[in-house]
Amino acid sequence: MPFDPAQADALPGDTDPQLRGEIAHTTAAALVHRARASQDPDVVQRLVALVETEGLDMVAAMWADSPADTLPGALWRLYVLREWVRRDPATVADRYRMGVASAPVHDVVAGVVSPPGPADVRAVADAVLSGVFAGDLAVALERAAAFCQVLATGAAFDADHLDVVDPGAAARTTRGAASLVRTAEELVAAAALWRAGRLE
DSSP states (O other), X not given: OOOOHHHHHHSOXXXXXXXXXXXXXXXXXHHHHHHHHHOOHHHHHHHHTHHHHHOXXXXXXXXXXXXXXXXXXXXXXXXXXXXXXXXXXXXXXXXXXXXXXXXXXXXXXXXXXXXXXXXXXXXXXXXXXXXXXXXXXXXXXXXXXXXXXXXXXXXXXXHHHHHHHOHHHHHHHHHHHHHHHHHHHHHHXXXXXXXXXXXX
């Protein structure tokens, strides 16, 4: 479902948050429910690649301001996670390898091959997002949460190593690890809401 420039211009700015929220919920529900109803692998693949075709700014305009306990908020977090993996798979794979020994349960849930390389973490990010549209959405959210937990553990180890050589980078990496933990918690909560029929 591509968006043309006229539709992008029609997205409201900060002046009308209620309308912006309605658009976020409507677009998220339409994407998820239409894809799940069609079960067309081409549709699923196009939705997984939404950021590449429409741009991260467009997806952000739709969903970035949505709370974590909503469908558009959960989708936004998944797309941002996938975009990070797509843009920097080597760092993600390194951090995943660092974190996996200390987070084995999360590793099993995330479903990444061992040892993971850049292509492997990209494949998992795509598989997780595909699960939103063609599988059990709660499971997809939980896999993404587990992936974030392993990455957070790896980032914490990375921060420890950086502390000696670059304290500024260590502090940024530590903040990134905390953000990943928070995202993981939000995704788990969203999965529970979906199971309860309350993720809207």
